[in-house]
Every structure is written in C-alpha cells, then in structure tokens.
Amino acid sequence: MMIEQTEALDRANRYIEQNRHRVNPKYRDQYHLMAPVGWINDPNGAVYYHGAYHLFYQYYPYASNWGPMHWGHARSKDLVHWEDLPVALAPDQAYDRDGCFSGSAIVHHDRLYLLYTGHVVENGQTFQTQCLAVSDDGIHFVKSRHNPVIAGELLGDHGSIHDFRDPKVFAHDGSFYAVAATKTTDNRGRILLFKSVDLQHWDFFSTLLTGTAEQGIMWECPDFFHLDGYDVLLMSPIQIPRQGLAFRNVSSTMACIGQMDWTTGELTVQTTQEIDYGLDFYAPQTLVDEQGRRIMIAWMQMWNRTMPTHELDHGWAGAMTLPRELRVKEGRLIQKPVSLVYGQLEYLSGSENIDVSTRPVVFRNLVGDNTYMQIVCDLAEAASFTIQFAKTGQQALTLRYVTQTEEFHLSRAGFGYPITGDERQPLNSRAVRVPLVNDQLILEIFRDTSAIEVFINGQETMTATFYEIEKGHDIVFSAEGHAKIGSFETGRVRV
C-alpha cells in the first residue's frame, strides 16, 4: 500500500546530526521551538498523539534560507519544551519532488496521518496536489501509493492547480474534511472543502469561502473549526490592503468568524479581524489539546524580511510562537498564552504602586533572555505611558499606550540589527486599538532571545522578532501625566 521513504530522508537526518553543533547560538531562542539547524517556516501537522504534542514544520535543513521543503518534526509533553525528532517527510517522489509543502495531521485508528501538498515545478510553472503519509509510531512515515489523494481532477474549475495547497484535515459528523487554499482566475483568495471517509479517497465538497478583491491575492494556510458557538476560518492572506491599523504586513493573517451551513458547505462571515498586530506572525495552525482546548501556533517570522541569522551566517532562521489558547467572545477571536506555560514560570520579583510621570522610573538588570513580565497600570490620569524594554544606551524596544486614541504601539525601530521587507517603507512599528479596562492597561510580555510576544488587555497580541547588537537589560517606564503601576511582576520561563 505504502512507499518506504528514501535516501533523501536519510541524507537530511545525517546532515542535521553532522551540522547542528555549527549553529551560532547568539540569537537562538530559549523556549520557542526552532529547528536544530537550517530554515523553518509554517507550523504543520499540529496534533496530540500517543500522549504527546507533535508539531511538524516547513523545513530546509541545508541552509538558513528557503529551499525544497521537508517536514521537520518535534514533540512536547507541555507545549513549551520540545524534543527534536527525525525529519518526517522529504521531497523524494514524482508528485512532491520540489517540496512537501504545508499541511496537517489527524489520528485515525491509532495511526497518525499527514495530509500535505506535493509541490512540483515544470517549465517554470508550479503544480500542487494533496498527498497522504501515515505512521504507526508517530516518528516514521510512509507515503501513500494513492498519492496524490486530491489531484487536479477534483479541483476542476473551482481553483487553480498552480496555487492549490495547505490542506487542514479535521473530523466532522463521522467524516473527514479538509480545507485547502486556492485562488480564482481574477486573483482572489478561495478556500475549498473536500470530504473523505477513509483519508485515502476524497471528493470535492464545497467552496467554503471566496475573498473579495480587497482581501488579498491568495489565502494561504487555512484552518477551520467550531469554537464557542462560531465557525472560524483562519488563514494568511497575501497583499491584503491596509484597513486602518490592520494588515500592515504584506503577508498577513486573518480570522473570518461566522456560521457554517453544512448543507451547502458555505461559511457566512459575520466578522473579520487580523489575528496578531505584530511584525512577525504568519501561517498559524491549531490543534485540540488533551483538555479539548483550541491551541494555535504560528511561524514567528515573516516572508521576505531581512533575517539576521541568515545574513550573519548563523546557520538557522525562523521559530514558532508560543502556543496560545483561542476563544471567541462576542464574535471576536481572543488569545491567551497556553496555561501550561504558567507552570514553567519562575517568579523573580514584584513591585506595587509605582508612580510614573515624565521623570522616568528605571529598573536596572531586570530584562533577561527568557523574561516574563506582567504589568498592570492605571492610566486614568495619563495621556500616554511608555515602556522602554531591554534598554541600553539610546536603544530600546518601545511599547507605548496612548490614552486618547486607545492605541498600543510596539516599535523596534532603531533597536538592534536593521530589518527591512517587502513593505514600501521599512515596517518596524505597528499599533493596535485596545480599550482600557476600568482605566487599566494589563500587559503580559513573553520575551525570548530574539522575539517578544505581548498580550494586551487579554484582547490583542503583538509578536515581533529583534536582534540586539548590544544586549539591553534595563526597563524604563515614563508617562505624560501620571500613570500608576498597580503591580509589576517579573519572572522567567524555565528552560
């Protein structure tokens, strides 16, 4: 039935073992998932199987830039500490010879199945189909002899075989379904739904949703699930135009929240939102944890940006965000750090009732590589409140709340190694609107060596990478008017 994997896989695993020690540790994160060596992008195949969380990822082990995609693989008991496993898929068959692109995982009859995109380039044109691989031990995978299991015939006129990828498989009402990304002939994103009884044989089911001309030219990496009474489609639109503060990155992420009609297979969207307002967040994928919670992990990087670990020849590029629990409240997707991460926090210090005005309040040597901070600040009498984070000399990562506009700003401009991208102007700061709660700003900050994830009033998140040239350990608070920090707690994530 199945095809044993080949030399390409052995070669990748050998290369990793022989080269993992060559990676420059300077900017390596402490508790975010990275590959042992080489390039990673999207999270793939997130799943709970045989008592552990498995996460696969788009992987090119041989360099710190993108190349023919493999599936890297890691496993975790707590969603915070990851163990590297051998590469799961290599591009070694006619139907995936130029890359095993993004996809997902599902457990069926105690076996672990991967549904991924076979990527082939012929005369400069790409051709994409959906393929299956299976494992009995969660480590070694064999590809199906029926591959591709979702080929061009099933796609028909519904989309383009040149952009047809990133299947996310799920079970619903006794059947398997997979959403997959494609596009219309006039360059709008479209998500298709396919149905199967056994994961091997698939039928076209419906067009779940088609984008408007204002919603980007392609929607990558769809994910679809039911949560808190809503049907939620997550995806990553390319070139979605700016809408106010939203969608400032050329490659964005978007949640479409509404109701699914399972008789027509169409999603009626009630609200849309950008998922994370930071600079480095793409291609999120979800899994259901042991307790039935919906957990999301994204690639903590961005397409076509300067990647200092690549430019500086550090031998690696890319990491994953912390896993985050999703909920939908009043039609909005909200995120919080996965509860297991709190079990990994070591408490370091706490202060209360700090008065902050134009005269800065400085805490020296408080910011480390794996710092966690929680700041609760009353802004009833402040026009703005500014945090200079990891400050050294004139450099700092700046977090700022402006009371009148209700905007929270994050800026890495002038902080660390310069980063540019596809955006017309270098994009190094962003803002998001978050109302205060009883005049209070409540921040949770997870910092790792080269990244920060900020949770703002439990409503919005901002994720960004940075690469300090000189390490900053101070934190400086200042305000226009008078801000009162009710509590300021620091800790670190155990690594």
Ligand code: FRU
């Ligand atoms: C998204 C993406 C996917 C594709 C993969 C290739 O970041 O472009 O659409 O499957 O990356 O690595």
